[in-house]
Amino acid sequence: MADFQTAMHQWRDGERRVREALPDERLALERVTDRILAELRRRLGGPFTIDELLQLYDQGTGWCTDIAYREAPGAPWAWDARTTADAAFGRYVREAVDYSGGRRLDPRPAE
Template sequence: MRTTLAIEQWRAGDRFVERLDEPTLRRVQPVLEATYAELRRRLGSAFTVDELVELYEAGGGWALDLASRLAPEHPETWDARIVDAAFHQYLRQAQDWGGGRFLALDRGDED
């Protein structure tokens, strides 16, 4: 169940970013890109949904620190929902994820 909750939170982050006005989105985009790049550095290109959830549950302070360093003059870019959106974007690269769903059907936590 924890995986489902994390994914829903990440989707909500994506929806939040989609609703941003254009000037705010331009300020947020570098934060999204840097967070995505850091996820790639931390997990690599071969990872599972569970590994991404574990990293998320370990705490996202590093991502918020990254945002505040990248855009210290724009605190609106430090919103945790932006981090969630980056996780959602990175989720699409998971080995066991495709087309918006798990590729492996024998997952016990998805009931």
């Protein structure tokens, strides 16, 4: 399974690339990222953990590229999973039950 810190670095880079894109490219990037985010919600369902999200990421992001082709067929810059998929995973990790304040929560109960 991918290391959490490595994945977070990649996901934050994706978010940064979307945020810093040229205005005329950002619209397509945001549209694709939002659609991938919706698919992540569908695939993981209700409450999920960081490990479950990492496992899905490890299975590959080819399906994200498929979404990008469909969602923005005339915007090849939006097809790069290192941007749109990583941005979507970076946004979605914030909803994990074991994520808070920009970090992974310690799963051990407080004593």
